[in-house]
Amino acid sequence: MSTTAAVILFAAVTTYAIFGGADFGAGFWDLVAGDAHRGQRPRDVIDHSIGPVWEANHVWLIFTFVVLWTCFPTAYASITLTLFVPLTLAALGIVLRGAGFAFRKAVFRTRDRRNFGAAFALSSVLVPFCLGAVAGSIASGRVPDGGAPGDPWSSWLNPTSITLGLLAVCMAAYLAAVFLVWDARRLGDADMLTYFRLRAVTAAVAAGVVAVAGIFVLHQDARYLFNGLTSRALPLVIVSMVAGVASLLMLRDRARPGARLAAVAAVAGVVLAWGVAQWDYLLPQTLTVATGAAPNGTIQAVIVATGLAALLIVPAFVLLYTLDQKSLLPEESVSDAGPTGE
Amino acid sequence: MTIPAMIVPALTAIDPVPWARSQMAFTLAFHIILVPLGVSWAAMTLIANYRGIKHDDQDALHLAHRWSKYMAVTFAVGAVTGTVLTFEFGLLWPRFMGRWGEAFGVPFAFEGLFFFTEAVFISIYIFGWRRLKPWTHFWTGVPIAVAGIFGSISVVAANAWMNSPQGVTLDSAGNVTSVDPIGVIFNNAMPLMAAHMVIAAYLVGGFLIASVYAAGILRGRHDRYHRLGFIIAFTVAALATPVQMGVGDSLARWVFNNQPEKFAAIELVPTTSTDVPETLLGQLNSSGEVTGGIPIPGLASILSDPATGTSTVVRGLNAEPTGDRPTNQEANVVHLSWDIMVGLGTLLFLLTLWYWASWIFRRDLPRSKWFFRAAAGSGVAAVVTLEAGWTVSEVGRQPWIVYGKMKVADAATANTGVWVTFIAVVLLYIGLGVTTILVLRGMSRRSRDSDSRRFDDADVPYGRRETVPEPEPTVR
Numbered sequence: 001m002s003t004t005a006a007v008i009l010f011a012a013v014t015t016y017a018i019f020g021g022a023d024f025g026a027g028f029w030d031l032v033a034g035d036a037h038r039g040q041r042p043r044d045v046i047d048h049s050i051g052p053v054w055e056a057n058h059v060w061l062i063f064t065f066v067v068l069w070t071c072f073p074t075a076y077a078s079i080t081l082t083l084f085v086p087l088t089l090a091a092l093g094i095v096l097r098g099a100g101f102a103f104r105k106a107v108f109r110t111r112d113r114r115n116f117g118a119a120f121a122l123s124s125v126l127v128p129f130c131l132g133a134v135a136g137s138i139a140s141g142r143v144p145d146g147g148a149p150g151d152p153w154s155s156w157l158n159p160t161s162i163t164l165g166l167l168a169v170c171m172a173a174y175l176a177a178v179f180l181v182w183d184a185r186r187l188g189d190a191d192m193l194t195y196f197r198l199r200a201v202t203a204a205v206a207a208g209v210v211a212v213a214g215i216f217v218l219h220q221d222a223r224y225l226f227n228g229l230t231s232r233a234l235p236l237v238i239v240s241m242v243a244g245v246a247s248l249l250m251l252r253d254r255a256r257p258g259a260r261l262a263a264v265a266a267v268a269g270v271v272l273a274w275g276v277a278q279w280d281y282l283l284p285q286t287l288t289v290a291t292g293a294a295p296n297g298t299i300q301a302v303i304v305a306t307g308l309a310a311l312l313i314v315p316a317f318v319l320l321y322t323l324d325q326k327s328l329l330p331e332e333s334v335s336d337a338g339p340t341g342e
Numbered sequence: 343m344t345i346p347a348m349i350v351p352a353l354t355a356i357d358p359v360p361w362a363r364s365q366m367a368f369t370l371a372f373h374i375i376l377v378p379l380g381v382s383w384a385a386m387t388l389i390a391n392y393r394g395i396k397h398d399d400q401d402a403l404h405l406a407h408r409w410s411k412y413m414a415v416t417f418a419v420g421a422v423t424g425t426v427l428t429f430e431f432g433l434l435w436p437r438f439m440g441r442w443g444e445a446f447g448v449p450f451a452f453e454g455l456f457f458f459t460e461a462v463f464i465s466i467y468i469f470g471w472r473r474l475k476p477w478t479h480f481w482t483g484v485p486i487a488v489a490g491i492f493g494s495i496s497v498v499a500a501n502a503w504m505n506s507p508q509g510v511t512l513d514s515a516g517n518v519t520s521v522d523p524i525g526v527i528f529n530n531a532m533p534l535m536a537a538h539m540v541i542a543a544y545l546v547g548g549f550l551i552a553s554v555y556a557a558g559i560l561r562g563r564h565d566r567y568h569r570l571g572f573i574i575a576f577t578v579a580a581l582a583t584p585v586q587m588g589v590g591d592s593l594a595r596w597v598f599n600n601q602p603e604k605f606a607a608i609e610l611v612p613t614t615s616t617d618v619p620e621t622l623l624g625q626l627n628s629s630g631e632v633t634g635g636i637p638i639p640g641l642a643s644i645l646s647d648p649a650t651g652t653s654t655v656v657r658g659l660n661a662e663p664t665g666d667r668p669t670n671q672e673a674n675v676v677h678l679s680w681d682i683m684v685g686l687g688t689l690l691f692l693l694t695l696w697y698w699a700s701w702i703f704r705r706d707l708p709r710s711k712w713f714f715r716a717a718a719g720s721g722v723a724a725v726v727t728l729e730a731g732w733t734v735s736e737v738g739r740q741p742w743i744v745y746g747k748m749k750v751a752d753a754a755t756a757n758t759g760v761w762v763t764f765i766a767v768v769l770l771y772i773g774l775g776v777t778t779i780l781v782l783r784g785m786s787r788r789s790r791d792s793d794s795r796r797f798d799d800a801d802v803p804y805g806r807r808e809t810v811p812e813p814e815p816t817v818r
Contacts, residue, residue, distance in 0.1 A: 058421060059458045065428045066450045073443025080432030080439070084757040091429040092770060098422030099774050103415075103781050149756060294444030294521065301523035305451035309458060316462040316485075323469045 002293030025176025027124020132168025136161030228277025240269025382547030438753035548579025553721030
């Protein structure tokens with residue numbers, strides 16, 4: 001029973017890493033797109049790409065939290081007790097990001113737009129870094145179980161946390177860039193296709209460099225995780241690497257649809273590898289999944305809620321996605337997206 | 343000793359409990375204003391939408407368009423402040439979550455489901471204006487309203503569980519050993535509390551939106567569009583208000599029977615007795631005696647149980663040891679909030695009587711400027727009523743976070759930096775609140791200026807930037 005709960009939890013984390021990651025990554029490219037004039041076209045593609053679905057993506061984070069505190073309450077308490085600072089920063093970043101999202105489209109003055117855009121973009125980097133750092137803290141065993149909090153600073157400002165924080169930012173940027181290549185292609189914008197393809201490759205290389213550096217960091221700093229990654233989680237690590245390289249090859253080759261799928265597999269592989277590597281600990285090496293789990297009644301209720309969610313929400317998402325695709329006519333290119341924004 | 347050396351220990355020794363309480367109270371007080379809009383605005387939009395299609399009423403359709411856009415903004419803000427709350431449960435109350443999460447969390451698992459539904463269908467509804475047939479589009483809005491109701495029931499179920507912690511088995515050390523999810527969700531406090539909140543959402547949402555149109559009418563916008571906006575919203579509020587008084591009365595009696603300390607604080611009763619007066623205003627002094635206020639003899643006893651009348655015994659605050667009941671100060675807050683809730687609620691009820699009387703006898707809206715002045719103030723009054731009612735519920739439960747099982751002070755985080763996050767959150771939320779209002783006003787002004795009857799989702803959070811002009815929403 002506790003294993004099922006852990007699987008649901010990790011499925012939620014993975015989904016958030018993919019959908020939320022793509023959103024955050026889009027915010028990253030928004031941030032580095034340059035001044036209002038130069039960044040106009042990439043920002044238009046970004047706006048087109050993440051219009052309707054993105055705030056629904058946020059729900060995955062809430063779902064992750066709910067499953068965590070319901071099924072593994074003591075782990076949630078320990079994590080929030082120790083990682084007060086990065087989680088608070090992430091929460092504040094989410095407020096800024098959400099506000100940027102809610103208001104940016106509603107304000108028409110360029111200056112206001114840029115301010116909201118800046119809030120949106122900066123927090124898009126801050127939040128994945130903090131959440132990656134949180135993952136690093138947990139994975140490296142710096143969150144002790146029970147009432148005693150770990151160190152409020154070194155628990156997340158340490159080699160593993162910083163590496164995973166950077167990795168989260170890179171992966172988000174990579175994932176978003178791959179999605180944006182696809183969107184640029186749908187919009188028939190060859191310049192933007194090249195633009196985001198270059199950025200996808202750059203982000204992938206950066207993610208690769210951080211990942212390789214991470215191997216050495218984990219070897220020194222988080223031995224349990226390292227051992228897990230090099231043994232039972234090794235297949236996932238390999239899948240992730242292969243998928244990452246494959247997505248780049250497919251991108252080079254006229255942006256095939258498979259590139260997106262491969263990019264998703266690469267990111268999912270990393271997150272799942274983390275989960276498998278620290279199995280069967282929830283908090284390495286103080287709390288196992290079985291010990292930390294809530295009573296069966298609770299977990300059954302969560303399974304029911306998850307099942308209902310799959311039943312109700314998947315068709316709804318399909319409908320939304322269909323409508324989204326329907327609106328985007330081939331001749332509707334972004335370059336003439338003027339009058340509403342400026 | 344240098345100054346920093348003196349300041350640092352002083353700052354790190356700051357007790358987190360009052361700051362954690364303040365931060366939780368502040369963020370909830372903010373979020374609760376968005377809740378009525380999230381829950382009831384969709385229903386009002388659908389009423390306008392239905393009218394628009396059914397009676398080929400372009401004003402009503404236009405209203406539904408615009409409401410759905412504003413609704414998307416308030417929903418996006420509410421989603422953000424709601425997410426913050428999920429962080430805060432752990433960041434501020436880790437020991438509460440660690441011990442009770444397996445029970446308290448159960449309703450939230452279902453709330454997540456409803457929130458998800460709401461978020462997806464808001465997107466679909468916004469998108470559907472120009473991409474779906476009118477009736478299909480109408481039906482994609484229905485899940486928003488339904489999920490809103492069930493979502494708020496789920497959240498209130500969790501809060502009700504804190505007042506009536508059932509469905510759990512504890513071992514001798516007080517730790518949860520087994521959980522009955524049905525027992526947790528459908529705890530004794532849940533039905534009335536959930537009904538009270540859902541109806542409050544319709545009441546407050548109705549008055550809030552009606553007040554905007556009342557202000558417009560006072561400024562001379564007498565057109566049909568403004569009248570329709572006013573009538574739909576105010577009718578919803580006017581239907582909810584009398585029901586709410588009945589539900590509120592039942593809930594007060596539930597509190598009388600199940601949480602006597604809270605009830606003693608509400609009625610400002612220091613010592614157990616019969617023939618307890620209903621004291622309007624007034625407060626407890628430091629020695630716990632009632633001072634000031636206007637006592638109405640025997641009324642509190644009569645209301646507590648009309649069957650036994652003035653001989654009904656009301657338990658006083660003193661019946662519980664000091665540490666297990668609200669402090670005198672907290673009791674004063676509860677009592678004052680109660681008076682505000684009941685007082686403003688009654689005034690709002692009288693306003694709805696005026697409205698109904700005018701419809702029944704004149705078949706029209708009231709003509710008096712005073713009616714519209716009062717209606718223009720009803721939105722703020724309704725929000726104050728809501729906040730006061732919520733204060734009664736939460737402060738009245740003190741010192742418990744889980745009634746009779748865990749105290750607030752034992753639930754809080756040990757992190758001494760909460761005062762910093764409190765200040766940051768307050769500043770951020772003030773900015774968020776001000777911007778929300780400015781953005782909504784800006785959207786309203788723009789759409790009035792352009793007077794465009796075409797639905798454009800370019801400036802809506804869930805919409806997409808559109809460039810190709812599309813035909814108006816067609817009405818068969």
